[in-house]
Amino acid sequence: MAFQSESLALVPLPGAVRVGRQYTLATLRGWGYRDERFESDVELVVSELLTNSIQALEGTYEPHHTTTLLSKQSLIRITLIKTDETLHVEVWDPAPRMPRIRDRVSADSITGRGLEIVDALAESVGWRAPYDGLPPEGKVVFAILALPDKPPCESGPQGDRFTRVP
Ligand SMILES: Nc1ncnc2c1ncn2[C@@H]1O[C@H](COP(=O)(O)OP(=O)(O)O)[C@@H](O)[C@H]1O
Numbered sequence: 001m002a003f004q005s006e007s008l009a010l011v012p013l014p015g016a017v018r019v020g021r022q023y024t025l026a027t028l029r030g031w032g033y034r035d036e037r038f039e040s041d042v043e044l045v046v047s048e049l050l051t052n053s054i055q056a057l058e059g060t061y062e063p064h065h066t067t068t069l070l071s072k073q074s075l076i077r078i079t080l081i082k083t084d085e086t087l088h089v090e091v092w093d094p095a096p097r098m099p100r101i102r103d104r105v106s107a108d109s110i111t112g113r114g115l116e117i118v119d120a121l122a123e124s125v126g127w128r129a130p131y132d133g134l135p136p137e138g139k140v141v142f143a144i145l146a147l148p149d150k151p152p153c154e155s156g157p158q159g160d161r162f163t164r165v166p
């Protein structure tokens, strides 16, 4: 099975969500994927996971204290892993609290359903302990999505938008 993986550390502030989405789209295109439906599903998953991490860390750091914000222990990390059939979106954050799915969400609650949306778009959602290369604290929250049926074009990220002149 062929694996490809890309990873980016992000400052845990709201603007990181947009950066994470742009980074993800650029990575998918670099891998040859140009499926709009798939891209928008992945964008939503990335937004939810990054937003949750940033919210979980809210109040932990002083937003203007750049030395702390930029330390390896504070930066959150998005990792994209492509296998033959799946895309794994993984977000590490140092917050000790674990996510919750479908518990304690009252009928009147207007929060607590983001991960259910991710669950609906993904084949699976979960979290686990940090693996090698990540700081030991916190956790990795992941979503595994099925790649679109059509494999990326053999000619690479540019696809057939350009005509080759012999
Ligand atoms: N990365 C995370 N770190 C800590 N807690 C999390 C994380 N992601 C989710 N959670 C917890 O799980 C709950 C459910 O998340 P979610 O379904 O996205 O709902 P919402 O973000 O609207 O509260 C959150 O309210 C939060 O308490």
Ligand SMILES: [Mg+2]
Pocket: 048, 051, 052, 114, 115
């Ligand atoms: Mg959420």
